[in-house]
Amino acid sequence: MLLEIKNCSLSFGGIQALKNFSADLQATELLGEIGPNGAGKTTLFNVLTGVYQPDEGEIRLGGSSLLGKLPHQINEMGMARTFQNIRLFKEMTVEENVLVASHHRIRSSLLALTLRRKNALREEEVLTKQAFGLLDMFSLLDRRLDLAKNLPYGDQRKLEIVRALVTLPKVLLLDEPAAGMNVTEKKELMHLILRIQSEFGIAILLIEHDMSFVMSLCPRLIVLDYGLTIAEGTPEEVRKNPRVIEAYLGEKVRINSLGG
Amino acid sequence: MILSRFLKTILILTLLLGLNWLFKNQINPYFTQIVCLIGINIIMAVSLNLINGITGQFSIGHAGFMAIGAYTAAAITVYLHDPVLSRLSFLPMPVAEGLFFIAALFAGGLFASLAGLLVGIPTLRLRGDYLAIATLGFGEIIRVIVLNLEFVGGARGFGDIPEYANFFWIYLFVLITVAVVANLVKSFKGMALLAIREDEVAAESIGIPTSRYKIIAFTVGSFFAGIGGGLFAHLITYLHTNSFTFLKSIEFIVMVVLGGLGSITGSILAATLLTLLPEALRGFDEWRMVAYSLLLILMMILRPQGILGTREIGFLKR
Numbered sequence: 001m002l003l004e005i006k007n008c009s010l011s012f013g014g015i016q017a018l019k020n021f022s023a024d025l026q027a028t029e030l031l032g033e034i035g036p037n038g039a040g041k042t043t044l045f046n047v048l049t050g051v052y053q054p055d056e057g058e059i060r061l062g063g064s065s066l067l068g069k070l071p072h073q074i075n076e077m078g079m080a081r082t083f084q085n086i087r088l089f090k091e092m093t094v095e096e097n098v099l100v101a102s103h104h105r106i107r108s109s110l111l112a113l114t115l116r117r118k119n120a121l122r123e124e125e126v127l128t129k130q131a132f133g134l135l136d137m138f139s140l141l142d143r144r145l146d147l148a149k150n151l152p153y154g155d156q157r158k159l160e161i162v163r164a165l166v167t168l169p170k171v172l173l174l175d176e177p178a179a180g181m182n183v184t185e186k187k188e189l190m191h192l193i194l195r196i197q198s199e200f201g202i203a204i205l206l207i208e209h210d211m212s213f214v215m216s217l218c219p220r221l222i223v224l225d226y227g228l229t230i231a232e233g234t235p236e237e238v239r240k241n242p243r244v245i246e247a248y249l250g251e252k253v254r255i256n257s258l259g260g
Numbered sequence: 261m262i263l264s265r266f267l268k269t270i271l272i273l274t275l276l277l278g279l280n281w282l283f284k285n286q287i288n289p290y291f292t293q294i295v296c297l298i299g300i301n302i303i304m305a306v307s308l309n310l311i312n313g314i315t316g317q318f319s320i321g322h323a324g325f326m327a328i329g330a331y332t333a334a335a336i337t338v339y340l341h342d343p344v345l346s347r348l349s350f351l352p353m354p355v356a357e358g359l360f361f362i363a364a365l366f367a368g369g370l371f372a373s374l375a376g377l378l379v380g381i382p383t384l385r386l387r388g389d390y391l392a393i394a395t396l397g398f399g400e401i402i403r404v405i406v407l408n409l410e411f412v413g414g415a416r417g418f419g420d421i422p423e424y425a426n427f428f429w430i431y432l433f434v435l436i437t438v439a440v441v442a443n444l445v446k447s448f449k450g451m452a453l454l455a456i457r458e459d460e461v462a463a464e465s466i467g468i469p470t471s472r473y474k475i476i477a478f479t480v481g482s483f484f485a486g487i488g489g490g491l492f493a494h495l496i497t498y499l500h501t502n503s504f505t506f507l508k509s510i511e512f513i514v515m516v517v518l519g520g521l522g523s524i525t526g527s528i529l530a531a532t533l534l535t536l537l538p539e540a541l542r543g544f545d546e547w548r549m550v551a552y553s554l555l556l557i558l559m560m561i562l563r564p565q566g567i568l569g570t571r572e573i574g575f576l577k578r
Contacts, residue, residue: 049465051461051464070464070469071461071464071465072464072465072466072467072468072469072470075464075465075466075467076467080465080466081465083461083462083465087459087461087462087465088458088459088462089454089455089458089459089462089463090458090459091454091458091522091570092451092454092455092458096451096454099448099451100448100451100452100454100455100463100466100468101466101467102448103448103449103452103466103467103468104467104468106448106449108449110444110447110449110450110476113443113444113447113448113449113450114440114443114444114447114450115443116443120447124447124448127448163466164465164466166466167466167467
């Protein structure tokens with residue numbers, strides 16, 4: 001078990017964002033997280049990456065607890081994420097966005113790098129090659145000198161994923177990666193995600209609103225509503241689950257669909 | 261033609277020495293003084309740009325770091341001149357004085373960077389306006405402390421500082437400052453500073469320890485501000501805390517903003533322009549502050565990103 005989330009709760013003032021939430025993620029598993037707006041999906045990501053500390057509960061990555069750790073430490077431990085609203089470094093180039101993410105993989109000190117010592121330069125060279133390889137895989141290499149803010153929307157989403165991958169995570173959290181993409185881009189993204197999973201051996205937890213996307217991609221899903229898991233299972237099982245239908249479409253529809 | 265680093269260094273040093281001789285012997289001293297002041301202001305602007313422009317932290321007490329560097333270096337050269345130089349009598353005088361001067365400058369830079377550390381650590385969590393107020397307060401605290409230190413002159417000022425600073429020393433440190441800051445920001449780890457400016461949350465999510473890097477920016481920036489202060493002290497040979505008020509900090513901010521927050525070459529350009537401007541307005545002293553304020557206002561309205569924005573030109577072009 002790579003990622004274990006046990007009984008996590010988090011409230012903001014009077015609002016309970018997560019209520020006794022538990023979930024598991026195996027290494028190289030692809031898990032989809034769905035739920036209506038405000039269900040707590042992104043909050044879960046924020047708790048996992050250390051942006052918020054849960055009021056209660058435990059989170060373990062590869063056996064080590066993530067509680068009390070800072071976001072950059074959690075990234076070093078192997079968890080990377082993308083953001084719902086895309087948080088690229090806008091005034092930096094595509095290349096720079098990706099190279100700066102190799103931060104915690106550099107052995108040379110800041111001093112050695114500033115003095116342009118041979119070993120430091122060699123490390124930068126190696127990391128540059130690797131970063132370019134990733135950019136190429138995502139068809140972003142020829143745009144590497146463009147400013148991130150000038151990329152088309154779909155490419156910006158892809159760039160954020162590349163940036164997260166450069167940190168060599170064991171777990172990748174993708175927050176609505178397909179948002180705003182057209183059908184072709186979504187197909188391409190699906191292939192890329194599967195490729196990442198197999199080629200990099202990474203576990204992926206994916207938040208998505210596009211049902212057909214997430215159900216054709218993920219073999220297992222968890223459904224959140226009001227900070228709780230209300231269902232878990234294969235896409236088939238989840239699609240038929242009355243609680244899920246009720247959460248998304250309201251009680252009337254559930255009753256109607258049961259023929260009552 | 262690829263020159264080895266060693267050869268390049270020799271070339272640069274020779275060039276600086278040559279220019280130094282030129283300015284000392286062939287060019288009128290008033291103009292030489294201006295050129296030297298430009299150099300010092302470049303060091304101040306570039307070091308402030310590291311904190312404000314590149315890392316995006318709102319620091320408005322830079323004159324405080326300059327003051328620490330100035331008074332520390334001056335105190336050393338004034339009070340320790342005889343004891344140190346008598347011990348170095350086996351060296352030719354220029355060499356001994358040169359070494360002594362470098363040591364005094366570095367001490368000034370070191371103390372300034374310690375102050376940067378002291379300011380940086382507690383203010384980390386502060387955002388924008390609050391950080392600005394804290395740094396403003398710091399600048400004033402320094403000024404008032406120095407004003408009350410009798411052994412550096414107090415209200416009378418600190419005079420008879422040996423005139424060690426000349427074109428050579430000043431522009432040597434200009435080159436060092438620019439080289440260090442440029443290489444720092446260009447390096448993969450140094451890029452973290454830009455990332456912090458752009459989006460701190462995203463920077464943390466890719467493994468950048470943002471607090472640590474903000475402190476690094478403050479410490480390195482204040483170190484060079486201290487060096488700039490030390491050079492200033494040994495150029496003007498007389499120090500008074502009136503030279504290190506909040507207004508001085510604002511002058512440096514205007515330089516950084518005018519040149520473009522985040523552009524090193526922009527800071528160099530703006531520092532040059534804004535050192536020359538008061539000289540051009542020499543007959544209109546009262547209008548200087550009006551001119552500065554108007555310039556800042558106009559820049560914010562017409563071109564808030566400054567002359568070069570975040571771009572670099574020339575040899576620093578990305």
